[in-house]
Amino acid sequence: MMGRLSLRARATVLGTVVFAVLLTLGSVLLVSTLESRMTATSDQLSRSRVGDLLTLARRGALPATLRNVDENGVAQVVLADGTVVAASPNVMGAPAVAALHPGARAETSTFPAPDDTETETYRFWYASGPSPAGTVTVYAGNSLETVSEASRALRWALGVGVPVVVALLGVAIWLVLGRVIGRLDRIRAEVDRISEENLDARVAGDGVPDEVGRLAATMNAMLERLDTAARRQRDFVADVSHDLQSPLAAQRVALEVALTTPDTVDTVRLRDEVLGATADMERLVGDLLVIASMDASTGPAAVLMDLDSVVLEEAARARVGGAVEVDTSAVSAAPAYADPGDVRRIARNLLENALAHAGSRIELSVEVADVGSGPWAELLIADDGAGVAAEHRDRIFDRFYRADTARPRHGSGLGLSIARELAERNGGTLDLVVTQPGATFRLKLPGSPTAA
Numbered sequence: 001m002m003g004r005l006s007l008r009a010r011a012t013v014l015g016t017v018v019f020a021v022l023l024t025l026g027s028v029l030l031v032s033t034l035e036s037r038m039t040a041t042s043d044q045l046s047r048s049r050v051g052d053l054l055t056l057a058r059r060g061a062l063p064a065t066l067r068n069v070d071e072n073g074v075a076q077v078v079l080a081d082g083t084v085v086a087a088s089p090n091v092m093g094a095p096a097v098a099a100l101h102p103g104a105r106a107e108t109s110t111f112p113a114p115d116d117t118e119t120e121t122y123r124f125w126y127a128s129g130p131s132p133a134g135t136v137t138v139y140a141g142n143s144l145e146t147v148s149e150a151s152r153a154l155r156w157a158l159g160v161g162v163p164v165v166v167a168l169l170g171v172a173i174w175l176v177l178g179r180v181i182g183r184l185d186r187i188r189a190e191v192d193r194i195s196e197e198n199l200d201a202r203v204a205g206d207g208v209p210d211e212v213g214r215l216a217a218t219m220n221a222m223l224e225r226l227d228t229a230a231r232r233q234r235d236f237v238a239d240v241s242h243d244l245q246s247p248l249a250a251q252r253v254a255l256e257v258a259l260t261t262p263d264t265v266d267t268v269r270l271r272d273e274v275l276g277a278t279a280d281m282e283r284l285v286g287d288l289l290v291i292a293s294m295d296a297s298t299g300p301a302a303v304l305m306d307l308d309s310v311v312l313e314e315a316a317r318a319r320v321g322g323a324v325e326v327d328t329s330a331v332s333a334a335p336a337y338a339d340p341g342d343v344r345r346i347a348r349n350l351l352e353n354a355l356a357h358a359g360s361r362i363e364l365s366v367e368v369a370d371v372g373s374g375p376w377a378e379l380l381i382a383d384d385g386a387g388v389a390a391e392h393r394d395r396i397f398d399r400f401y402r403a404d405t406a407r408p409r410h411g412s413g414l415g416l417s418i419a420r421e422l423a424e425r426n427g428g429t430l431d432l433v434v435t436q437p438g439a440t441f442r443l444k445l446p447g448s449p450t451a452a
Contacts, residue, residue: 097141244281
């Protein structure tokens with residue numbers, strides 16, 4: 001049944017029922033406490049009166065009429081033969097309320113006693129003691145009707161007040177939840193209207209800095225991230241399409257020229273153009289596969305490895321062709337805790353970037369840097385090229401970003417981006433160290449599992 005109700009109705013019913021149960025239990029406890037306190041007060045008064053009357057009886061100073069008794073009280077002093085020797089005004093002339101013979105220790109009991117024209121139930125305290133006329137028994141009590149009347153009045157008030165309070169609370173819960181759920185529903189409706197075509201739309205909050213307001217802010221932050229991711233995806237697809245189109249177009253033009261004028265074709269040049277374009281496409285596809293594997297991977301397979309060995313192997317590979325000098329004299333032993341495949345890819349991408357921009361020389365250095373968290377392996381790759389202009393330094397690690405669009409493109413524009421993502425995936429960092437002329441990139445990797 002509750003499952004078919006709305007959240008607002010379920011919360012209202014649940015809150016009202018819980019509050020009603022708590023109020024009912026509190027009311028029962030209140031009535032019980034009132035009766036207990038009133039009875040205890042009455043008992044204390046009756047016991048005190050019994051003691052006072054026994055003292056007067058022992059001294060022979062007991063008056064016939066006991067006037068120090070309130071209108072709800074009864075007091076009698078009775079001889080052993082049942083003769084009433086003293087009584088309060090409301091039972092003056094009435095027979096003894098009881099024929100009990102207690103000891104000197106006060107006892108209590110409940111039984112009826114006359115009160116003017118009617119008989120009521122009293123809670124008596126009584127005790128016996130000596131007097132000049134003989135042993136007397138003193139009875140002092142208070143009507144239980146007083147306690148009953150107070151209890152009935154409180155029950156009636158609670159019986160009327162509790163349902164009214166519960167009803168008012170239910171209405172208040174319903175109204176408050178209606179306002180809150182209404183605000184949530186507006187947020188839901190606004191988010192529901194947002195699609196891939198208008199990810200730049202945002203939820204219009206009402207400016208109230210509460211949980212619902214924070215939810216609206218969180219939704220806007222999420223939409224901002226989705227919008228950014230969508231823009232990056234569109235840019236990514238556009239860049240990939242452009243970078244694939246360029247070598248394909250170059251091959252097409254070269255082949256069409258060869259087909260149109262086969263007698264004048266320079267086959268060596270045609271071969272070089274087609275192979276170069278194919279190499280560009282192969283490099284781009286390889287970079288895209290690396291990005292896809294990074295996005296799908298759960299994490300690197302980190303082991304303790306020698307960073308210097310990987311750097312020396314990649315440096316030897318970079319020397320093929322001999323156009324740029326690669327200096328490895330500053331490479332020293334440095335263990336790193338990382339994925340060997342990732343480290344090799346980082347070193348290769350950094351060296352390819354340096355080869356593309358160096359004038360005549362690249363310097364490599366590897367060393368161990370000890371910081372507070374443990375040893376770290378550090379690789380520096382410096383080239384003597386034109387360096388990186390200040391306006392490009394913050395973006396050179398973005399995917400497909402090329403700092404110099406005026407000169408021929410070197411690579412896909414993914415190398416540095418992949419290198420940084422791989423470094424961060426292994427718990428390290430990759431930064432540009434500003435130098436002039438040239439540029440220096442610094443790779444730092446944890447040297448042990450505890451440093452990561």
